Amino acid sequence: xxxxxxxxxxxxxxxxxxxxxxxxxxxxxxxxxxxxxxxxxxxxxxxxxxxxxxxxxxxxxxxxxxxxxxxxxxxxxxxxxxxxxxxxxxxxxxxxxxxxxxxxxxxxxxxxxxxxxxxxxxxxxxxxxxxxxxxxxxxxxxxxxxxxxxxxxxxxxxxxxxxxxxxxxxxxxxxxxxxxxxxxxxxxxxxxxxxxxxxxxxxxxxxxxxxxxxxxxxxxxxxxxxxxxxxxxxxxxxxxxxxxxxxxxxxx
Ligand SMILES: Nc1ncnc2c1ncn2[C@@H]1O[C@H](COP(=O)(O)OP(=O)(O)OP(=O)(O)O)[C@@H](O)[C@H]1O
Numbered sequence: 001x002x003x004x005x006x007x008x009x010x011x012x013x014x015x016x017x018x019x020x021x022x023x024x025x026x027x028x029x030x031x032x033x034x035x036x037x038x039x040x041x042x043x044x045x046x047x048x049x050x051x052x053x054x055x056x057x058x059x060x061x062x063x064x065x066x067x068x069x070x071x072x073x074x075x076x077x078x079x080x081x082x083x084x085x086x087x088x089x090x091x092x093x094x095x096x097x098x099x100x101x102x103x104x105x106x107x108x109x110x111x112x113x114x115x116x117x118x119x120x121x122x123x124x125x126x127x128x129x130x131x132x133x134x135x136x137x138x139x140x141x142x143x144x145x146x147x148x149x150x151x152x153x154x155x156x157x158x159x160x161x162x163x164x165x166x167x168x169x170x171x172x173x174x175x176x177x178x179x180x181x182x183x184x185x186x187x188x189x190x191x192x193x194x195x196x197x198x199x200x201x202x203x204x205x206x207x208x209x210x211x212x213x214x215x216x217x218x219x220x221x222x223x224x225x226x227x228x229x230x231x232x233x234x235x236x237x238x239x240x241x242x243x244x245x246x247x248x249x250x251x252x
Pocket of ligand 1: 013016017018036037038039040042043044
């Protein structure tokens, strides 16, 4: 049984079909990349899965339970948590306090929450920043803070929405390492990302949306060779470059 099963998920806004009959599984312990051009419906699908939207039709099953109509706080309690494209830290609070807010979802024991928060800061390479005010952090750190705060809720499925957008190449490498570290700890990840080299290097499977429709699903190597994906999103040159860089890269 997959950790998350999306079955025929459709989400409409008036006459606009943002997700059109989308089905896919997220296997426990895997990293699944969700890609597609702007407006393809990726964020909408995240919102449906994480309980921010109620799908117009279709079914979402998480850990074997039908969660289609559950609100976000109920999904977070069950272990499915998302981050946001536009980061929203509590600016006047320190980095540590921001992460503590996440940790308190699992109970009011302060000692436990502090231990969890410090672990999450370490996992997201933020130890040195813990006493800084969140509002003053550079964007790369804010993105990591968003990740750490979600992580502190102790999710089994962590959904990252463009957590690498706007980062430098060094920061992207760090983010990829963080994702690998989370996977190694048994956290399942669903990531929306436009930076293909990064998705390719961490994802076990990629799901491609275009115009709300799933046009491809499979291992990264296969997906970048898929004609529909090249036409809709990657472009031929980009696809060849990605393939070449993947072939040249050491396998892990
Ligand atoms: N709350 C909403 N009300 C109306 N239309 C919406 C709403 N949310 C999303 N849409 C529309 O649904 C479609 C899919 O948008 P969505 O943000 O899910 O795409 P995306 O793949 O995440 O795009 P991007 O890569 O630019 O973030 C778009 O046409 C968008 O304008």
